[in-house]
Amino acid sequence: MNAIEVDRLSRKFGAFTAVDDVSFTVQQGEIFGFLGSNGAGKSTTIRMLCGLLRPTSGRARVGGVDVAGDPEGVKRRIGYMSQRFSLYELLTVDQNITFWAGLYGLDRTRLARRREFVLDMAGLRGREHTLARDLSSGWRQRLALGCAVLHEPPILFLDEPTGGVDPLSRRQFWRLIDRLSADGVTVLVTTHYLDEAERCHRVALIHGGRLAAIGTVDEVKSIFAGRPIIEVRAEQPVAAMSALDAMPEVEKTSLFGMAVHAVLRTRALSIEELRTRLRAQGITVETIDAVPPSLEDVFLDVVDKAQNARPSGGAAA
């Protein structure tokens, strides 16, 4: 069964189209990554799926419930957590848990059971009486996640859940997500950390309110099939970039830190040939290798294509 079904969903704010004809499905137990830059339409989509915002057109079913028809029914079936870790700072860990449990209508015995679960999961045992504001960001994040799953929702929405958290805590957090997914919880997560996206079972790239690519990470990377990516490190990266751009076999170039990534139109051009040509232009090549496409490559490629398809640049940044 599909946990989330989205069919031609759109949302307009006046003349501005925030989400434009988006369709996808998420299976039960899947970790589904929703990628895109700020303002691409990720949050608007999530808000519609959570029953908070009415779609302008199209339909969406979450846990089998229509989001426009029964938003309160949707809210009972989902958990939600955002990067703001919505905890009450002046309440203790325990009091935060009790509050959210009360809001979701958990009875005493279920609260006791779920409280144990959350304390274990978040590693907060022994800190039950610490004020939320005195917790480190990693702990706050795990407590917020715990509070979001207190009522054992089958579907979990995470809106940029790892903002402002150190890398170690992020790793721990993702281990928790994996565990929830293994227990059958469907997770829809938005992020702009592309390394996190690699941990998703499937990802969707959204740009300018439109779905630009969807599939497993390998599948979305396959848009580079037949278009090898060459990474060049040179003493003069900018000169190397313009030299590469001038070659007819090179589709486009982009700067990744100090390295230049060049997308080729063909496999016919060998690395040795490239090195020779660059040297001929007086560029000192340090390394030159074929590299597998990263999600960042995919992301930039998708954005490029979307912008070429709509030269008016109507999409908001």
Added chain:
Amino acid sequence: MRSILAVTRKELRQIRRDRRTLLIMAFVPALFLLVFGYALNFDVRHVALAVEDRDASPESRSLVSAFVNSGYFDFVAAVHSGEAAERLLDRNDARAVLVIPEGFGRTVTTGGTAPVQVIVNGDNANTATAVIGYATSILQTASAGLPGAASVQRLPVTMEPRVWYNPELRSPLFLVPGLIAYLTMLMSVTSTALSIVREKESGTIEQIRMAPVRTFPFILGKTLPYFVISLLSAALVFLASQALFGLPMRGNWLTLTGMLSIYLLGALATGLLVSTIAETQQVAFQIALLVSLLPTLMLSGFIFPIASMPAFLQGVTHVVPARYFLIGLRGIVLKGTGAFQLLPEFGALATYAIVVLGLASLRLARERA
């Protein structure tokens, strides 16, 4: 029901930890009561009086004692020239000068009429009017005992004023009910507005919107603690006014509680409405002050009588809930007015609460869509 309780308990726990808010809620009313109760006093006493006695007779001295013994005037200096008197007035060392001309004693003992001059500093019109009133009545009393009084024609009609409910015309009795209205409004509007906007700022309100709890139970659970706290705070101010200023209670406690509750409901609704407009606590605080402090202080009849305002402002006072609450409160406390006679005020307060609550819910509903 469970969710209302959860929200209320959470709110109480937050208030208990938030020492600053708690201190403000406990001490601001007390401070205001003391400052307003003692400092804001329209009764004019201890007017500094300089005397220029050019007669220096037993009669002139007895007139000076009549001024000083009245309790309204304090003798500050005896001067011997008009210039000296003017200097004292200029330096504000004297607020009034009594000038008794030469030959005063002789004239009055022989049954004649002697003029006496009272110079009053008019920079504060209210005080000046009061001082002239005191001087006139002292001079009348003093004249009555003099030989010439018999020859003065008696007036066929005389006025004998009686002041009811506040026979000594003490300002605190008039001001303290206004103070209660003012403090209650200020506290409940700001605390409600701030508590909701704080959740907007921290993002917790977004999280609550994602939960299967409707707006009404959430708002109810959230404002309930502030309602109770405001009620207690008003009761405290009331009891303190009885102890400190001798505020009477001539009416029914139930009527008073009922009126206070409806007034509070309107105040909380105002706070709610403010919270739907403001996005930050700072803005919320400013708007809350503007909508609660200004009208309650200026346009409610707390200090300035509504009847003497221009017609336009009088019209505006009709949407100030404190106006009706004050009529009710002063009536119940000072006159023992019954609930039935206050039906128009009850009605006005209820209308205000319902209209503002409706506006706030409309705005809340729009925020959700």
